[in-house]
Amino acid sequence: MIRLSKLADYGIVIMTHMARGRARQHATHDIAEATQVPAAMASKILKTLVRTGLLASNRGANGGYVMTRDPAMITVAEVVEALEGPIALTSCTEEGETDCGIEQLCPTRTNWQRINDAIRTALAEISIGEMATAIPSAFMVEDDNSDHQVSRPPMAKLA
Amino acid sequence: MIRLSKLADYGIVIMTHMARGRARQHATHDIAEATQVPAAMASKILKTLVRTGLLASNRGANGGYVMTRDPAMITVAEVVEALEGPIALTSCTEEGETDCGIEQLCPTRTNWQRINDAIRTALAEISIGEMATAIPSAFMVEDDNSDHQVSRPPMAKLA
DNA sequence: TTCAAATTGGACCGAATTGGTTCTATTTGT
DNA sequence: ACAAATAGAACCAATTCGGTCCAATTTGAA
Numbered sequence: 061m062i063r064l065s066k067l068a069d070y071g072i073v074i075m076t077h078m079a080r081g082r083a084r085q086h087a088t089h090d091i092a093e094a095t096q097v098p099a100a101m102a103s104k105i106l107k108t109l110v111r112t113g114l115l116a117s118n119r120g121a122n123g124g125y126v127m128t129r130d131p132a133m134i135t136v137a138e139v140v141e142a143l144e145g146p147i148a149l150t151s152c153t154e155e156g157e158t159d160c161g162i163e164q165l166c167p168t169r170t171n172w173q174r175i176n177d178a179i180r181t182a183l184a185e186i187s188i189g190e191m192a193t194a195i196p197s198a199f200m201v202e203d204d205n206s207d208h209q210v211s212r213p214p215m216a217k218l219a
Numbered sequence: 220m221i222r223l224s225k226l227a228d229y230g231i232v233i234m235t236h237m238a239r240g241r242a243r244q245h246a247t248h249d250i251a252e253a254t255q256v257p258a259a260m261a262s263k264i265l266k267t268l269v270r271t272g273l274l275a276s277n278r279g280a281n282g283g284y285v286m287t288r289d290p291a292m293i294t295v296a297e298v299v300e301a302l303e304g305p306i307a308l309t310s311c312t313e314e315g316e317t318d319c320g321i322e323q324l325c326p327t328r329t330n331w332q333r334i335n336d337a338i339r340t341a342l343a344e345i346s347i348g349e350m351a352t353a354i355p356s357a358f359m360v361e362d363d364n365s366d367h368q369v370s371r372p373p374m375a376k377l378a
Numbered sequence: 379t380t381c382a383a384a385t386t387g388g389a390c391c392g393a394a395t396t397g398g399t400t401c402t403a404t405t406t407g408t
Numbered sequence: 409a410c411a412a413a414t415a416g417a418a419c420c421a422a423t424t425c426g427g428t429c430c431a432a433t434t435t436g437a438a
Contacts, residue, residue, distance in 0.1 A: 066426060076330075087384070100428055107386065120435025123384040136334060175295060175345060182337035191330045225397060246413070259399055266415065279406025282413040 068143045070097045071105050072191065075114070075139050079131035079192035085124035105143065112142035132189030137180055139188065227302045229256045230264050231350065234273070234298050238290035238351035244283040264302065271301035291348030296339055298347065 077095050078086055088106055092099035106125050109115040114134060115125045127134070236254050237245055247265055251258035265284050268274040273293060274284045286293070 065424095089384090098427065101426075103385080104427085110385090117385060118435090119385045119433075121383040122436060123434080125385090175342065178341035178344065179338050182341045183334065185337065186330070186334060224395090248413090257398070260397075262414080263398085263416095269414085276414060277406090278404075278414045280410095280412040281407060282405080284414090 064140065065144055066101075067105060068140045070095070070101060071109065071139050071143045072136060072188070073097065074102060074105060075109070075127075075131075075134065075188045076191040078115075078125070078127055079134075079188050085118065085126050087124040091125075109139075109142055114138065114142055130189070131192055132187050134188040135184045136186045136188065136191065137183035140183060223299065224303055225260075226264060227299045229254070229260060230268065230298050230302045231295060231347070232256065233261060233264060234268070234286075234290075234293065234347045235350040237274075237284070237286055238293075238347050244277065244285050246283040250284075268298075268301055273297060273301055289348070290351055291346050293347040294343045295345045295347065295350065296342035299342060 073095050074091055074097060077091060081094075088099065088103045091097070091106070092102040095102065097105075106115060106117075110117045110125065114128060116128050117123065117125050232254050233250055233256060236250060240253075247258060247262045250256070250265070251261040254261065256264075265274060265276075269276045269284070273287060275287050276282065276284050
């Protein structure tokens with residue numbers, strides 16, 4: 061059912077939390093507590109987020125993690141890709157998989173590209189900054205079209 | 220890495236093939252052969268596509284499967300949902316999961332909705348009909364912005 | 379200088395999901 | 409009556425995933 065791995069899921073939650081927090085620097089422990097993400101898990105995620113450059117770390121006592129960029133400049137797509145690798149919906153678009161055997165009927169290939177692009181774009185259009193803006197009170201900050209938080213679409217289960 | 224299950228992957232390939240084929244009715248065997256999808260697998264997929272109403276079946280000798288709708292009227296999203304259930308990126312949006320524990324910091328919830336919507340929309344904007352139109356010769360049919368098949372974006376592996 | 383608080387990196391494991399097969403029943407044309 | 413199809417379900421191996429744990433390193437402070 062096309063779902064994000066928990067890793068990416070948590071990742072976004074964590075980044076969102078860090079973006080919202082007034083404190084610049086956050087220690088793993090605090091983040092875990094605040095987000096309810098299991099500490100070990102949070103740690104793992106934070107580490108890889110550092111590796112991919114979305115976070116910076118200060119080691120040693122009083123250490124912690126800091127965002128390297130303005131949350132508004134970090135897209136959800138980036139976080140997802142940082143944690144689960146490139147967003148590619150189908151195996152046929154994966155690197156090195158040139159020999160899918162069905163080359164002839166594979167105009168589809170290019171269309172798959174379209175699908176991938178579409179999704180990536182969708183994910184790239186939402187920033188962590190936006191995610192961090194509190195919604196219940198409904199203050200959309202730097203957002204233009206304001207229908208999304210109202211519509212809770214049926215989400216069509218099957219047909 | 221956010222990927223479609225092989226089920227949905229194959230599903231789209233199969234639907235695309237059926238849309239392209241001049242023959243109205245297709246038998247499992249032929250479909251499997253043409254698409255390179257393992258026969259048993261194809262069979263399984265076809266069955267569920269019938270159950271969800273995207274295909275109709277004729278049983279018995281000379282039987283086979285038929286699309287119930289104009290391919291242009293069937294979206295990729297439908298096929299995906301038919302095969303892997305509702306498109307919901309994160310567990311927190313799944314039905315009945317109201318007790319995510321972190322209700323307070325969960326303005327995020329509504330933002331997840333946005334993400335889900337974005338993706339679903341992306342997938343809903345591409346029809347099987349479009350998928351079926353041959354691309355290599357680059358005849359974009361009912362499409363407006365024509366940069367997607369040209370741009371093979373870096374697909375940013377990690378950072 | 380020594381200790382404690384942090385991050386780092388990796389190995390590791392159980393469980394769930396996935397991709398795929400197989401078998402039996404049923405339907406239908408010839 | 410037989411063969412060609414679909415229907416439906418159970419079943420299995422293997423990968424992936426969510427999660428934990430541990431040893432190493434860095435750094436501030438007593």
